[in-house]
Amino acid sequence: MRKYVPEVGRYIINGGVATSVHYFVLIANLELLHFQSAGVANFVAALFGISTSYFGSRYYVFKNTAESIISQASKFGILYGFIAILHGLVLFVWVDWYAFSYNSGFLIATVLQVSLSYFGNKFLVFKK
16 A cells, blocks of 8 residues: 555646646636637637646656557546536536535545546556
8 A cells, every 4th residue: 555655646736737837827718818718718728628637647646658549548538528427427426416615526426536536546547
């Protein structure tokens, strides 16, 4: 278990960097580029954040470049698409069906997202 501590640490750092990129691109889109839609601005920013996460995972977290970028990026995209759908479903059920707080639902969905992302990337996308 101890051998995974540095990798998990790199995963957390990579997630923080990717989230920061997402957020700062969102600010730039709204404040500097004057996007009219926050949704569109966030979608574009998310692409930058996800790309940062992918390259950070490939070269920094899991350090696996043996497989082609196209192959890994395809698996990464499918994994993140699945996780995004699952995140939305958790919030839908938690808030819309059961009328629980969206804050707690978001926290539950995010913990699930982070866990699935780490294990999905480790064992499916960047497996050695």
